[in-house]
Amino acid sequence: MISLKGQDVSEDAGNLDPLHRAVYRKTGMDLHPYKEKFLRRRVAVRLRATGCENVARYVAYLESDEEELDKLLLCLTIHVSSFFRNPSTFRAVEEKVFPDLFAGPPSRPVRLWSVGCARGEEPYSLAILISEYLGEDLRGRNVRIEAIDIDEKILEEAKGGGFRKSQLKELDPSLEKKYFVKNASYRIVPGIRKMVKFHRLDILMDPPAGEYDFILCRNLLIYIERKPQEQIVEHFSRVLRPGGFLALGRTEVLVGPAREAFEVVDARERIYRKAG
Ligand SMILES: C[S@@+](CC[C@H](N)C(=O)[O-])C[C@H]1O[C@@H](n2cnc3c(N)ncnc32)[C@H](O)[C@@H]1O
Numbered sequence: 001m002i003s004l005k006g007q008d009v010s011e012d013a014g015n016l017d018p019l020h021r022a023v024y025r026k027t028g029m030d031l032h033p034y035k036e037k038f039l040r041r042r043v044a045v046r047l048r049a050t051g052c053e054n055v056a057r058y059v060a061y062l063e064s065d066e067e068e069l070d071k072l073l074l075c076l077t078i079h080v081s082s083f084f085r086n087p088s089t090f091r092a093v094e095e096k097v098f099p100d101l102f103a104g105p106p107s108r109p110v111r112l113w114s115v116g117c118a119r120g121e122e123p124y125s126l127a128i129l130i131s132e133y134l135g136e137d138l139r140g141r142n143v144r145i146e147a148i149d150i151d152e153k154i155l156e157e158a159k160g161g162g163f164r165k166s167q168l169k170e171l172d173p174s175l176e177k178k179y180f181v182k183n184a185s186y187r188i189v190p191g192i193r194k195m196v197k198f199h200r201l202d203i204l205m206d207p208p209a210g211e212y213d214f215i216l217c218r219n220l221l222i223y224i225e226r227k228p229q230e231q232i233v234e235h236f237s238r239v240l241r242p243g244g245f246l247a248l249g250r251t252e253v254l255v256g257p258a259r260e261a262f263e264v265v266d267a268r269e270r271i272y273r274k275a276g
Contacts, residue, residue, distance in 0.1 A: 033228035116220035120158030218249035230256025
């Protein structure tokens with residue numbers, strides 16, 4: 001039975017297997033690594049919106065309505081974010097990660113990676129933080145922030161760099177003035193926009209390549225089952241250079257055997273360093 005007031009699609013609404021198959025066939029996206037409770041909660045939203053009383057009927061609806069797939073995917077990949085979300089994490093990154101990250105000669109490339117970047121609020125916040133930290137010295141530096149997300153559409157918005165006022169709520173007004181141009185929306189200035197390169201990647205399906213000095217991954221692992229979380233942490237330990245940093249923020253923890261590769265830099269903000 002679907003709870004109309006509540007948040008869940010109960011077990012009685014049916015097995016999720018037909019939905020798994022339909023989504024995989026249509027998009028190549030495997031939903032199995034996501035927590036069942038999370039999936040049922042999100043699918044319940046689409047069942048209510050479409051008036052389907054169980055998962056089987058919803059899958060039939062999905063097959064018959066071209067626009068429903070996009071609506072479902074949007075619902076499954078929650079994009080809540082904001083500039084400098086949970087500011088204490090950014091403060092800790094500035095204090096405990098940046099001094100080491102930028103200690104080398106200016107010619108040394110510094111590679112940062114924002115995983116599950118939503119509309120770009122997080123990687124652009126990093127870029128602003130770096131710009132404030134380095135000041136004029138940023139000019140001679142080779143800094144690149146790569147930002148990935150599973151959702152192609154959201155990445156197009158991120159590349160555009162236009163934001164609503166509500167997405168800037170944690171931002172200091174002086175930074176808003178300095179880094180945004182206000183027209184119909186708040187558009188991030190080109191100098192910051194150019195520091196971030198966006199591309200689509202499913203962190204669960206596509207093994208990442210590259211070598212990074214700093215990885216920021218927040219509010220993504222919470223939606224995923226333990227085993228695939230461990231797999232992601234393993235990916236991170238592989239693509240971080242020795243001595244590189246990983247920040248998960250306050251909601252997530254480091255899990256699995258790969259955590260042995262890390263030492264704790266900040267226990268509250270869950271910032272770790274790969275053993276050198
Ligand atoms: C809640 S947002 C977090 C945004 C930002 N990191 C923050 O903390 O404010 C989670 C993001 O992870 C993305 N995501 C979900 N599954 C993913 C996957 N398998 N690979 C890459 N990104 C994924 C979603 O599309 C969404 O934009």
